[in-house]
Amino acid sequence: AQTVTQSQPEMSVQEAETVTLSCTYDTSESDYYLFWYKQPPSRQMILVIRQEAYKQQNATENRFSVNFQKAAKSFSLKISDSQLGDAAMYFCALTGANSKLTFGKGITLSVRP
Amino acid sequence: GAVVSQHPSRVICKSGTSVKIECRSLDFQATTMFWYRQFPKQSLMLMATSNEGSKATYEQGVEKDKFLINHASLTLSTLTVTSAHPEDSSFYICSARAFLPGMNTEAFFGQGTRLTVV
Numbered sequence: 649a650q651t652v653t654q655s656q657p658e659m660s661v662q663e664a665e666t667v668t669l670s671c672t673y674d675t676s677e678s679d680y681y682l683f684w685y686k687q688p689p690s691r692q693m694i695l696v697i698r699q700e701a702y703k704q705q706n707a708t709e710n711r712f713s714v715n716f717q718k719a720a721k722s723f724s725l726k727i728s729d730s731q732l733g734d735a736a737m738y739f740c741a742l743t744g745a746n747s748k749l750t751f752g753k754g755i756t757l758s759v760r761p
Numbered sequence: 762g763a764v765v766s767q768h769p770s771r772v773i774c775k776s777g778t779s780v781k782i783e784c785r786s787l788d789f790q791a792t793t794m795f796w797y798r799q800f801p802k803q804s805l806m807l808m809a810t811s812n813e814g815s816k817a818t819y820e821q822g823v824e825k826d827k828f829l830i831n832h833a834s835l836t837l838s839t840l841t842v843t844s845a846h847p848e849d850s851s852f853y854i855c856s857a858r859a860f861l862p863g864m865n866t867e868a869f870f871g872q873g874t875r876l877t878v879v
Contacts, residue, residue, distance in 0.1 A: 681867075691799075691852060693870035739804060748795065749856070749868050751804045 650675040652742050654752035661730045662760050668715075669725040669755055671740030680744045682716070684725045687754070688736040696738070699723065727757075735759045763789045765857050767871025774845055774878055782840045782874045784855030790835035791857035795868065796828070799852045811838050845878040852876075 651674045661667035673682065684696040699707045699716050706714050711728045727734055740752040764787040774780050784794055793812050797805040809825075811817040811832035819825045827849075829841040838857075842849055852875050856868040 683867075691854075691873050693805075693854065693856070693873075695867070698867065737802075743868075748807060748810060753804045754802075756802070 650677070650680075650742050650744070650750045652740050652750050652752040654740055654755050656755050657753070658756045658758070660758045660760060661727070661734075663730055663732060665730055666726060666728045667730055667757065669727070669738055669740075669757065671723045671725070671752055673721050673723060673740070673742050675721075675742060675744065677744035680742060682714075682723045683741040683743075683749075684712070684714070684723075685739045685741060685751075686734075686736045687739065688733075693739075697725065730759050732759050732761060763787075763857075763859050763869045765791075765855065765869045765871045767855050767874055769874060770872055771875045772877070774876070776846055776878055777844055779841055779843045780845055780876060782842075782853055782855070782876075784838045784840070784857065784871050786836045786857045786859075786869070789857075789859045791838075791859065792835070793858040794832055794838035795856045795858075796830060796838075796840050797854045797856070799854060799873075801852075805854060808840075842876065845876070847878045850876055850878045 653672045680701045682699045686694045686696050697709045697712050713726045715724045737754045737756050739754045743749045766785045768783045796808045799805050808823045809817045809819045811830045813832050813835050817830035832838040854873045855871040
């Protein structure tokens with residue numbers, strides 16, 4: 649079984665500042681993948697960033713980067729230079745090579761102008 | 762990225778009727794499709810996993826006779842909510858796993874369907 653835990657239900661950040669969203673997970677698989685998805689008010693799920701567990705280097709996509717701590721089973725998302733359009737619900741997710749995607753409960757991020 | 766089209770985006774139906782939701786992968790073949798249900802401000806709850814040409818695997822607590830899933834081809838899966846009741850009102854999302862080298866662990870999501878049963 650695999651679990652994903654997002655313990656913070658809500659966070660707020662000032663526009664142009666940096667915010668970090670936390671996520672921990674547990675899995676028995678040795679080969680797995682981690683994701684952060686964004687769900688704006690439109691409710692379309694958008695992939696923000698992806699990390700392969702076998703890669704030591706943290707993934708980066710423009711203003712989005714992760715801090716992947718494999719031993720601690722932690723996978724946090726850092727959003728730099730926050731923009732109003734970043735306001736959304738963010739989900740951390742985990743999948744093994746052939747298994748289903750497991751989501752955390754999500755965190756609602758608001759951006760203050 | 763790969764595109765998944767879900768239709769309709771919104772549907773209102775009368776209690777007791779059935780509603781069909783389609784999920785299509787437009788530019789790739791999907792070996793596996795997933796159906797989720799999402800309540801407001803909550804996470805996605807997996808309902809079932811469907812593989813092309815075989816019966817869907819339902820999660821515990823999901824009524825397979827209530828939520829009929831058909832995955833007739835590598836690009837189309839359908840979810841039919843049978844004899845719908847107001848408690849079936851929800852947001853339903855499909856996702857498809859790409860059958861491409863290096864991408865087979867990534868899921869692509871449809872736009873979702875908001876079902877309202879009156």
